[in-house]
Amino acid sequence: MHASADLIxxxxxISVVLFLLCECFLTAxxxxxxxxxxGSVPAGFENRLSLAAHKKAAAYxxxxxxxxxxLSFIGAGFAVFMTTGHGFTFVAAFLETLSDTTLIxxxxxxxxxxxxxxxVELPFGWFARFRVKERFGYMRQTRRExxxxxxxxxAAGWGTMLPLSALLLALCELAGAWWWLVVWAAWLIYILWRWRLSLVRGVLWSRASRPIENSDLRALVADFLSAHGYQMEDLVVMTKPGVWKHAHVLLVAPASNEG
Structure with missing residues (x-):
C-alpha cells in the first residue's frame, strides 16, 4: 500500500513539473x-495601426x-500543498472535529x-485578467464592475457545486467498489451536457439573428468596409446578449487582399 501511495x-x-515546463515553454x-x-507593423496594417500601438500590443x-x-505556478503550488503538503489532511482533521459522519x-x-x-486564485486572477488590461487601456469595466x-x-459556481458534489458522493457511497464507474459516468454526462448545451446555444443564437433587409444600408456598410480593405459577405442584426453592457459591431468577413 505504501509503495502504491509513493508511486502515485x-x-x-512529475505531472506537475511537466505541466509547468510546458507552460514555461509556451509562454517563452x-x-x-x-x-x-x-520592430515593425505587420504587413497589411501599415495604414491602420501605428508603430506605437503595435509596440503597446506586444508589451501587453x-x-x-x-x-x-x-497563475499556473500558483495553481500548481496549491495542488502540491493540498496533496503532498498534507493540506487535505489538515482540513480533514479540522472537519472531523465538527462531525463524526464520514460522508459529511x-x-x-x-x-x-x-x-x-x-x-487563492482571486487576487492573482484580478491582476492577470483585470489589472494588466487596465494598465494598457484594454479594460472597459471598472474595478467594481x-x-x-x-x-x-x-459564488454561483460554488453554490452549484454544493448539491451536485453531495449527490455524487452519495452515489459513490452506494456504488461501493464501483465508485469509479459512477465518477466516470458523471464525467461523461458533464461532457455530453456541455456539448449539447453549446449546440442549443448556437441554435438559439441563430434564431436571435436575422439579415438586414434595407438595401441602402447594406450598400452603405459594404462601401464603408471596402474603403477600409474589407469585403462584406453578409450583414445581420441580432439580439444583444444580456452580459453585454453596450451593443457591438462584429466583423467576421475576411480582410481584402487589395490595396
Whole structure:
C-alpha cells in the first residue's frame, strides 16, 4: 500500500513539473514571437495601426503571458500543498472535529477545497485578467464592475457545486467498489451536457439573428468596409446578449487582399 501511495505521489509530482515546463515553454514562445515582431507593423496594417500601438500590443502580450504563467505556478503550488503538503489532511482533521459522519466530512472537504481555490486564485486572477488590461487601456469595466461580476460567477459556481458534489458522493457511497464507474459516468454526462448545451446555444443564437433587409444600408456598410480593405459577405442584426453592457459591431468577413 505504501509503495502504491509513493508511486502515485511521484507520478503526480512529475505531472506537475511537466505541466509547468510546458507552460514555461509556451509562454517563452509567445513572448519571443511578440518581441520579434515589435520592430515593425505587420504587413497589411501599415495604414491602420501605428508603430506605437503595435509596440503597446506586444508589451501587453508579454505581460499578460507572464501573468498567466504566474497563475499556473500558483495553481500548481496549491495542488502540491493540498496533496503532498498534507493540506487535505489538515482540513480533514479540522472537519472531523465538527462531525463524526464520514460522508459529511468528505463532502465538506470538497466544498472547503473549492472555496480555498477561489480565495487563492482571486487576487492573482484580478491582476492577470483585470489589472494588466487596465494598465494598457484594454479594460472597459471598472474595478467594481469586474469584481462584482467575478464574485457573482464564482459564488454561483460554488453554490452549484454544493448539491451536485453531495449527490455524487452519495452515489459513490452506494456504488461501493464501483465508485469509479459512477465518477466516470458523471464525467461523461458533464461532457455530453456541455456539448449539447453549446449546440442549443448556437441554435438559439441563430434564431436571435436575422439579415438586414434595407438595401441602402447594406450598400452603405459594404462601401464603408471596402474603403477600409474589407469585403462584406453578409450583414445581420441580432439580439444583444444580456452580459453585454453596450451593443457591438462584429466583423467576421475576411480582410481584402487589395490595396
Amino acid at each position: 505521489e511521484h507520478v503526480f509530482l 514562445r509567445q513572448i519571443i514571437a511578440a518581441e520579434r515582431s515589435v 502580450t508579454t505581460e499578460s503571458a507572464l501573468a498567466n504563467l504566474v 466530512v468528505e463532502w465538506a472537504l470538497l466544498v472547503v477545497t473549492a472555496l480555498l481555490m477561489l480565495l 469586474w469584481l462584482a461580476r467575478t464574485l457573482t460567477i464564482s
